[in-house]
Amino acid sequence: MKQLLSFFTKALIIASFSITAMAGHHMKDKEDIVTIAAGNDDFSTLVTAIKAAGITDILKDAGPFTVFAPTNAAFDALPAGTLEKLLKPENKDALVQVLTYHVVEGKVTADQVVNLSEATSVEGTTIDISTDMGKVKVENATVVKTDIMASNGVIHVIDTVIIPDTLAASL
Numbered sequence: 001m002k003q004l005l006s007f008f009t010k011a012l013i014i015a016s017f018s019i020t021a022m023a024g025h026h027m028k029d030k031e032d033i034v035t036i037a038a039g040n041d042d043f044s045t046l047v048t049a050i051k052a053a054g055i056t057d058i059l060k061d062a063g064p065f066t067v068f069a070p071t072n073a074a075f076d077a078l079p080a081g082t083l084e085k086l087l088k089p090e091n092k093d094a095l096v097q098v099l100t101y102h103v104v105e106g107k108v109t110a111d112q113v114v115n116l117s118e119a120t121s122v123e124g125t126t127i128d129i130s131t132d133m134g135k136v137k138v139e140n141a142t143v144v145k146t147d148i149m150a151s152n153g154v155i156h157v158i159d160t161v162i163i164p165d166t167l168a169a170s171l
Contacts, residue, residue: 063152110146
């Protein structure tokens with residue numbers, strides 16, 4: 001019974017993601033990840049951070065990449081001073097580490113994400129992925145929109161900035 005319930009839960013999540021993806025799909029799959037993010041006001045802080053980290057060219061590359069993209073509200077929810085600290089030139093390495101923790105190599109669509117329990121980030125460590133009550137979680141972040149297709153991968157929008165454990169204490 002538990003397996004059957006798990007199957008139906010995953011099926012509902014996949015269906016929900018597919019409907020969300022179709023409803024939000026734009027003809028932007030000719031644009032790369034950074035261009036799409038730069039064209040969306042909800043990602044202006046992310047784009048600023050990508051530029052400050054000097055990884056714009058990497059995320060414009062052929063990829064493919066899967067980006068779990070935090071919104072401006074997610075950055076605003078960081079503890080006071082954290083974003084400002086990360087954006088300082090002397091903290092560029094930490095900023096790169098945080099941003100690449102949000103990126104996975106390969107194009108992982110919503111229907112694939114729901115079947116994962118973890119993924120290796122470009123930063124090099126494992127991020128936990130789980131599904132619960134119809135929601136997909138990436139570490140402590142909830143995926144709020146899926147499958148924004150780009151020429152070099154896919155973007156999934158998350159509501160929280162995820163921080164690698166190795167950096168959490170120092171921020």
